[in-house]
Amino acid sequence: MFDLDEYRTGPLILDANRLPGSRRFMAPEGWNKGAIIDQVTNVFTLGRTAAEFLGRGATSVDAWMGTDRMRLVTLKATSENRSARHQSVRVCRGLEIRRLSGASLSDNK
Structure with missing residues (x-):
């Protein structure tokens, strides 16, 4: 899921006009020189x-092959608005643990 030539151990400021890689997986900030690239970008x-795997590239109800909860987590993860996304991969993982324990999606802040 990452290019070893571009690997960094922490957040970075994008010093190019765009991140390398496939357009369909790139977060909006990956197109902006000077943007912060961090774990919120990884969430996207x-x-x-x-x-791609669960919705054939889409998050519509008709295309989705995963659970409703997975679709909601994916919708939040792929928000164009950085601040609306899960703030880390750990939070996304925590949502699955909460699901298994019976907590509701609205319990996540």
């Missing part, structure tokens, strides 16, 4: 990957 990429 993982969400787009989920959409």
